[in-house]
Amino acid sequence: MNESSPAERLLDYVDRQVRWLFSLPAIIVMLCLFAYPLFRLIWASFTNELLSSSSKPVFIKLANFSRLFFEDDHFWRSLWITLYFAVGSTVGQLMLGMALALFLNRQFKGEATFRMMLMFPIIATPVAMSLVWSMLMNPMMGHLNYYLSWLGFGGSLWASDTATVMPSLIFVEVWHWTPMTMLVLLAGLKSLPREPFEAATVDGASKAQVFTTITLPLLQPYIFLLLLMRLVHGLKVFDKIFVISGGGPNRASESLNLMIFDQAFGATNFGYASALGVQLLFVILLISIILFKFRQRKWSY
Amino acid sequence: MRGFILKRNIAWFVFYTALGGIVLIFFFPFLWVMFTSFQDAENAGAIPPDFLASPTLDNFRSVFEEGEFLTCLWNSTVVVVLTLVANLIISLPAAYIIARNRQGWMMFLILFLQMAPWITLLLPWYIIFKKLGLYDTYFGLVLSDLTFMIPFTIWLMLGFFEDVPVEVEEAAWLDGCSRMGTFVRIVVPLVKGGIITITTLGFMFCWNIFIFPLVLAGYDTKTLPVFVYGFMADNQLDFGPLAAAALLTMLPVIIFVLINQKHFRQGIAFGGGK
Structure with a gap:
């Protein structure tokens, strides 16, 4: 075991952490495509952000919702x-x-x-x-x-x-x-x-x-x-x-x-x-x- | 006895007549689009219709001459294939782990992920993708398709992985096979049926999706559904070319799914669609 090559040690590590390594890609992709965008959506709903201009969006509280x-x-x-x-x-x-x-x-x-x-x-x-x-x-x-x-x-x-x-x-x-x-x-x-x-x-x-x-x-x-x-x-x-x-x-x-x-x-x-x-x-x-x-x-x- | 047979024959006659009516309602638009796509400008959409009058290939020619068509066909194919491959690599291991450590809240989360309306995801994506340079790239479109493919794949594959007995894996571990190796060489081949099902359904979902490429694909990566929509705006009442474009767009997905009919039906009966 002591003389195992780096590749073997890597495989060994993968095996011990298989639970996380296997689900990690799915979790990362879903976080990037779901969690962050949803947060971004909710944040934008409190601003007057426009697609056309690059001016900084202003926080307008609940104005969008009352409108x-x-x-x-x-x-x-x-x-x-x-x-x-x-x-x-x-x-x-x-x-x-x-x-x-x-x-x-x-x-x-x-x-x-x-x-x-x-x-x-x-x-x-x-x-x-x-x-x-x-x-x-x-x-x-x-x-x-x-x-x-x-x-x-x-x-x-x-x-x-x-x-x-x-x-x-x-x-x-x-x-x-x-x-x-x-x-x-x-x-x-x-x-x-x-x-x-x-x-x-x-x-x-x-x-x-x-x-x-x-x-x-x-x-x-x-x-x-x-x-x-x-x-x-x-x-x-x-x-x-x-x-x-x-x-x-x-x-x-x-x-x-x-x-x-x-x-x-x-x-x-x-x-x-x-x-x-x-x-x-x-x-x-x-x-x-x-x-x-x-x-x-x-x-x- | 004779009366009984007669009655049964009448019952079957009524049954098959009703069956014919049902088929006609659900299948008639396909017959219409097939016949109309072969008719010249004068006969396409004429009333009363004469579906066999002066068949011509001009409509198909005009779709191909649009030039964009072949590019869009290529784009659609690339996006679908890349999405399906990436989806299997990402979703299969995750589904396997969830199946082996099943927890109620995970199922709930997966169900919830399938509920979010696409348009609400598209809004932030558009901004993010533009910022990251993913707008109008294959990679961006693949990512957008993965959002519905991953939860759906995990949802569908759970049952398949649960059917694989743990003993099979344990035997492999005892023989010195690594967990990775066991998964790739032993478990995955055992869930082949699920993989074919998910590939068939996934091909359909990814080929047909319209709203993502409508917003996220520009000129370079435009897919076929977006092409059809544009073609429709250009050829308002020209039924012949429109029918040809519609037919050419859905032909690949229909052929692909019909080849894998059995798996498609299983997947639909199981998951109830997207």
Whole structure:
């Protein structure tokens, strides 16, 4: 042991410290990319920092926050738009995903092909698909209105009208992610034990009864995970809205994500954009905490 | 008996009709973009549509002639490959250590890291990256992608590492294998399935990400999603070239994921996406 070469001693040292050395790179990267930037964001939210000028930012205490709460009309509106989009698309994805999963929870010919085709919306680049949808939804040249008239429905202005822009965006989001919620719920359904279902059938329970009293409670962990993931994801969506409506028309779909982007990189109000960012973070945190509390109280076994 | 068979056949008929409807709704935009990308200026987007009229390759030509397209394709590929390699080197050891010393608060932290909205990270990054000269570099884009890749990889790999019995490692140590050596030669090959899963999902996430390169990539490192967005602004209502650009952008990621379909489905069913 005494005559070990430096290389061997190094290896020896690595072995003894393996716990730290193995996790160190991840910790360093996450500290640099998460912890410090978050601190920097919160700090900037108390200043009047601008992106355009190199003048030293001045500490202005809570001025950004009072501006956003009391002076900026669009803040509350965009908060509402953000929540509307997230809740609307989450509910849509979960209900549709559940319906499809129940419908497909059987063996049939062509199952593999079907599953493969349903994966396409998840895989395809969202910006490219948003572009495709915006072409389809074009009120003048888009084919969506044409097909709808075929089925006997009237046309819509889709993303070009303040009244229909949000439902249109939610529709694209639901189209994008329902296959995923379906795959997760289907995996859940297939993993359930058979006994309770057989017992219920013997007892003469109706299909609706089986669903509400057995299937839903047993699937609860899956549903909770999806609810949390989809809701948080919905609050973060940027590219779909940015490409399809750009926040318009007349700012009717300008969610917090777009408002922050616009304030920071359009108006170069970096300090103010940071204050908005802090609010968005806060909203996401609050919603996650409420969901976790709700689960502990209401849904514990 | 005959009535029963008939009834069952009708049930299957209804089932497959409904199935066809579902497939049509989810798959129809892809059919549309494929057909439209081959149509000339006169027929692309015409109402009523005639998808088989006068097929042409002009749209693809005009995308390639943009010149930027191939550069952006190259940039996307470089960023994705570098990110995936760096991610494995950084995340695998960390996931292994966490799996062997599991603690509740770590899981919570990882979950929290996946919740932060990208735009709030981008604001400070933009300033920091500019200051450090990371703006418009591959390195900067790789770093930005690593922020979501590392927590996600650790999250997904935990289960795989936990399935590796400690006895296997102990046997290797007894044989005089170092801990490093055990990890590289024994543990990592045992979690190969997880590595393929994470590479497949990671390819998709990194290829598709838009907001990071939109802000952090300048002229030199522009990736394909940013190119498509710019192309869209340049060709407002020219459906043919737009469809071709959209198709070319998503084709690589679709092919890559379909090759690893099985692992992709497992990863999605497990992690519920990003």
